[in-house]
Amino acid sequence: MKTERAISIATRGSALALAQANAILDQCRKAFPKLSFELNIVKTTGDKFQTASLALEGQSLPKGLFTKELEVALLEGKADLAVHSLKDLPTELPAGLELGAVAKRADARDVLVYRDANFVKSRTNHKDAGPQLPGDAVVASSSTRRRAQLLMHNPGIKIIEIRGNVLTRMIKLAENPELDATVLALAGITRLNFRITPEGRMVGDEVPDGLLAVILETEVMLPCVGQGAIGIEVRTGDARTGAICEQLNHIETLQCVTAERAFLAAMGGGCQSPVAAYAENIANQLWMRAISFANGPVRRSDAKRPLTEAVQLGQQIAAELRR
Numbered sequence: 001m002k003t004e005r006a007i008s009i010a011t012r013g014s015a016l017a018l019a020q021a022n023a024i025l026d027q028c029r030k031a032f033p034k035l036s037f038e039l040n041i042v043k044t045t046g047d048k049f050q051t052a053s054l055a056l057e058g059q060s061l062p063k064g065l066f067t068k069e070l071e072v073a074l075l076e077g078k079a080d081l082a083v084h085s086l087k088d089l090p091t092e093l094p095a096g097l098e099l100g101a102v103a104k105r106a107d108a109r110d111v112l113v114y115r116d117a118n119f120v121k122s123r124t125n126h127k128d129a130g131p132q133l134p135g136d137a138v139v140a141s142s143s144t145r146r147r148a149q150l151l152m153h154n155p156g157i158k159i160i161e162i163r164g165n166v167l168t169r170m171i172k173l174a175e176n177p178e179l180d181a182t183v184l185a186l187a188g189i190t191r192l193n194f195r196i197t198p199e200g201r202m203v204g205d206e207v208p209d210g211l212l213a214v215i216l217e218t219e220v221m222l223p224c225v226g227q228g229a230i231g232i233e234v235r236t237g238d239a240r241t242g243a244i245c246e247q248l249n250h251i252e253t254l255q256c257v258t259a260e261r262a263f264l265a266a267m268g269g270g271c272q273s274p275v276a277a278y279a280e281n282i283a284n285q286l287w288m289r290a291i292s293f294a295n296g297p298v299r300r301s302d303a304k305r306p307l308t309e310a311v312q313l314g315q316q317i318a319a320e321l322r323r
Contacts, residue, residue, distance in 0.1 A: 006036040007244070010070045010079035013041045014165050019191045020230050021083040024103065024248065031247040040079050044069045067233075071097055074233065080241050082233040085188075086226030086257055089233065091265040100234035100245035105253040106187035108228035108278060110146065110221045113170060113202060113213045114181035120214055131214060133157050133181070140173065140182040144274040148293040149221050150183070166192055167206055174208035186215060187228035222276035222291050225260040229253055252281050255310050259288050262314025267294065267322065277317070279310075286313050292321045 009028070011021035021039055028037045044066050066088040073079035074097055086102065093099065112131060114120060121132040133139070133154045140162035141147055147159045160179075162169055166188050173182050189195070194204030202211040232248055234241040256279040263277045279288035282304070289302040301320040305313040 004036075006038040007081065007240070008038055008040045008073075008079040010040045010042050010073045010082040012044055012066060012070070016166060016188050016192060017083070017085070020085065023191070024081075024083050024230065024232065027103070027248055028244060032244065040073065042069050042073055042079075071233065074235055080234065080238070081244070084231045084233060086229040086231035087224050089226070089231050091261045093233065096236055097233055098236045099231055100241060101232040101249040102254045102257055103230040103232070103248060104250040105256070106190060106228040108223040109186045109218060110216045110223065111184050111186050111189060111196070111213050112181055112216055113173060113184055113211055115173065115210060115212065116180070117212060119180060119212075131216075131220075137180045138178060140169070140179050143183070143224070144293075145224050145276045146183045146221065148274050148298070149276070149291070152298060153220065166194070170202070170211060171208055174211060183216070183221070185223075185227055218278055218289070222289060223278050225264045225275075225277050226257050227278075229257050231257075255286060255307050256280060256288075258310040259286055259314040262311040263288070263290055263318045264314075266315045266318030267292065269294070275321075277314070279313070281307065286310055288313055288317060290317045290321060295322075 007028070009021055009025055011017050025037055025039060067084055067090065070079070070082040070084070071094055074082050075094065081100070089099070112120065119134065119137070135156040137154070137157040139150055139157055139159050141150070141159055142161050142163060150157065150159060162172060162182060164172065166184055169182050169184065173179050192204065194202060194207055196202055196213045196215070200212050200214060202213045232245060234245060259279040260277045264273070264275065267273065267275055269275055274293035275291065277288060277290040279286050284307060285304045286307055287302065287304045290300070292299045299321045301317045303313060303317055305316070
């Protein structure tokens with residue numbers, strides 16, 4: 001009797017990518033105990049250029065830096081599912097591929113990580129005011145979205161580039177006295193089993209001693225499109241992986257990120273564009289907030305639409321911000 005081959009799950013080799021892929025692998029094995037699954041680690045262009053700046057002022061960035069090689073593996077039949085941080089997955093996918101499922105979203109907020117206990121001061125009691133940073137503060141971030149929002153709340157600070165994975169960035173912060181802080185995604189921190197104690201300390205395996213952290217509310221730092229969500233990309237029309245994706249898909253998360261990705265597509269941007277959007281299910285309606293620094297002064301918009309109109313919601317808000 002011929003044994004059916006294992007279903008190959010492609011992923012990047014970074015610690016965070018592996019943590020996400022293993023979470024999907026566990027879900028697959030629980031939902032389909034009679035099927036065999038295996039991980040297929042693929043090195044992407046983005047992994048090869050982690051030390052290079054991905055945010056070059058005045059230049060458009062190549063799309064799919066962390067996804068292209070995974071997609072090639074899918075198209076060549078060397079993998080059956082590709083696991084992505086959804087924020088890295090372009091809104092336009094290659095012919096023959098589709099977003100098959102989106103796993104339940106983790107906390108989409110960002111975290112300001114810093115060393116000095118006196119560094120961050122509460123500006124007011126309003127959560128949309130943001131933390132007050134010293135005027136000469138140096139914050140490391142390669143995200144144009146984070147950069148723009150940090151400067152909006154603290155115009156005098158200096159932002160410098162930083163590359164590397166979550167732990168690498170924390171180590172760079174701890175070991176470089178010229179750096180005061182960096183900003184990381186809470187979802188990534190959590191998936192790597194790092195945590196913030198009630199006293200505000202960052203702890204976890206290999207986390208440098210003395211790092212502190214404060215969670216930035218979405219009113220202060222709106223997340224990038226898809227932040228906190230895991231996307232599963234598959235070949236279009238593949239019945240075998242289609243059945244698997246039905247079990248992996250979290251409908252509420254899918255509705256939210258569909259609106260966000262429609263917004264990003266309509267804005268004509270990629271994951272490094274100076275825009276942000278975050279959709280939530282509020283009383284069975286999609287409510288999305290968005291912000292853009294793309295064309296002159298900051299512009300904001302928000303709107304609500306039925307859950308079935310996620311794409312229209314994203315396109316509506318993009319149209320408002322592009323006027």
